[in-house]
Amino acid sequence: MRLICVDCGHTHPPALSYACEACGGILEVQGESGLEPPREVALLASMWRHAGRLCINDPANIVSLGEGLTPxxxxxxxxxxxxxxxxxxxxxxxxxxxxxSFKDRLVSAGIGKALELGARGVICASSGNAGASTAAYAARAGMPAIIVVPAHTPAGKLTQIAAYGAILLLVEGHYSRSYDLALGLARQAGFANLTTTFLNPWAVDAxxxxxxxxxxxxxxxxxxxxxxxxxxxxxxxxxxxxxxxxxxxxxxxxxxxxxxxxxxxxxxxxxxxxxxxxxxxxxxxxxxxxxxxxxxxxxxxxxxxxxxxxxxxxxxxxxxxxxxxxxxxxxxxxxxxxxxxxxxxxxxxxxxxxxxxxxxxxxxxxxxxxxxxxxxxDMPARTHRVADPADVAAVARLCDHAMAEQG
Ligand SMILES: [Zn+2]
CATH class of the missing domain: 3.40.50.1100 (Rossmann fold)
Structure with a gap:
């Protein structure tokens, strides 16, 4: 396996590389691991049933929570x-x-490859979903994780990231500002960057x-x-x-x-x-x-x-x-x-x-x-407060009325 630039065709060795050395272009994975299909039932019920098509060489580095093979x-x-x-x-x-979210597909492959290439931890700039995914898989792998998100990210996503125990950094402004900070932090800390733009070819490959x-x-x-x-x-x-x-x-x-x-x-x-x-x-x-x-x-x-x-x-x-x-x-x-x-x-x-x-x-x-x-x-909902739950007849009338209204 190696990395190849989609713009100029320059090839790179398989490493934690995020852009073409020659032109700054997007890198993609060329080649596949050729691993045998896994024996574990849980892995067979995930995208790892195609392990041979993905980029992890040693099955011990597969980090899976059951991603892919969605309905x-x-x-x-x-x-x-x-x-x-x-x-x-x-x-x-x-x-x-x-x-x-679908980000689990990228992160499962990307974090496994980060392990294989010797990364000490992972970092991810995210609008929320990739951050939650990275935090979850880092927990599973026992790796430190730093997640960088815009401060206005929906509360449900922030709660989820925090729940998995990642370090969560909130950055004012649009997503690209978080993206830039993650680039710098990854370099400084020596962590793998799992940001799910086209940055990490090992993740995108999945x-x-x-x-x-x-x-x-x-x-x-x-x-x-x-x-x-x-x-x-x-x-x-x-x-x-x-x-x-x-x-x-x-x-x-x-x-x-x-x-x-x-x-x-x-x-x-x-x-x-x-x-x-x-x-x-x-x-x-x-x-x-x-x-x-x-x-x-x-x-x-x-x-x-x-x-x-x-x-x-x-x-x-x-x-x-x-x-x-x-x-x-x-x-x-x-x-x-x-x-x-x-x-x-x-x-x-x-x-x-x-x-x-x-x-x-x-x-x-x-x-x-x-x-x-x-x-x-703020969507119209069919929610009603029940004043007296003992008065079943009144509640039934309320439900009839609500059903008739909706047609
Ligand atoms: Zn290039």
Missing amino acids: MRRAPRIEAALPGFHGEVWLKDETRNPSG LKLTGLEIFEQLGRVAPSHVLIPTGSGPLVKGVAQGFTETGATPKLVAVQAEGCAPIVRAFEAGAEAVTAWDTPRTIASGISDPLIGYERDGSYTLKLVRRSGGLAVSVSDAALRDAMRDLARLEGVYAEPTGASPLAALRRLLAEGRMPPDARAVCMITGHGFKDGAAFA
Whole structure:
């Protein structure tokens, strides 16, 4: 195994390297460990059933909490609620990962490789989910962890990171400021940097299994579209890479929030280079990434989206709330705003005729609603205070009334 620059092709030895020495470009893993499939039942029920496809050489370095191999379910009630739609909607339920987001896939691979390469600890700049994941896996591995997040990160995510016992640093301002601090701290402390932009090639490499999983779970038939919440975009790369290996060619849809959409802006302008976003403002904390200082991550993602024949689209906070509500109330899926963004995008693209009504679409539901309960708090709910629980008849009338109101 070695690392290779996606921009200039310069190769590097397998080390804790985060950028091309020749051009500063994004590094990716070339080669695979070739490990035998694990014998442990718990590992076989995780992405590590494909251990040979990943980057860990010594099975003793695998740090697993049961990540990957998440459910894929068709969403018939959502399909029925889409006007004129006669295709298929599938939900790839990444909320079911151990810490509640798809980041567990990256972190499990990245922390194992950090162990293998002799790191003393791990550090991660995060908008919350990757931080929670890193803290969880560091606890499992018995490694010290430092997590750097924007001070305005949703409380549920902060609580989760703190619960796992990591050192949690709150930084005022947008995500890119946390990103910069983590770069400096990792160098100073000699810790591995697990920040889940394109920074850590060993972590990003694991996401290729996501594309493979989708293909297998659809019965080895390709979807027409995969809709992916997109900050800097490693998940876009992972899905693209996984499908390339199968020979399938779904169109990839990078979904961003209107209040932070640097990749969508470049896509719509027909530009090759993505420029940073000044002032992110959206309830979708997971994709609120202005890319300041690592704009080339966005440009790379945009290139992959175009190569797939796909597109980039943004959605409003109001559309995100509608999508969150419908996922919960029509399909029983509790997703944070970022995780609901693919459904919001699907709706917009169908309404604008930019996606055919017979599409076979996969929505990547990337993060759990438990992480950001406040985002649901202002939604109309059917909650009633019971004055006298002994008066069953009165409570039954109240319920009848409430059911009639909702129709
Ligand atoms: Zn290079």
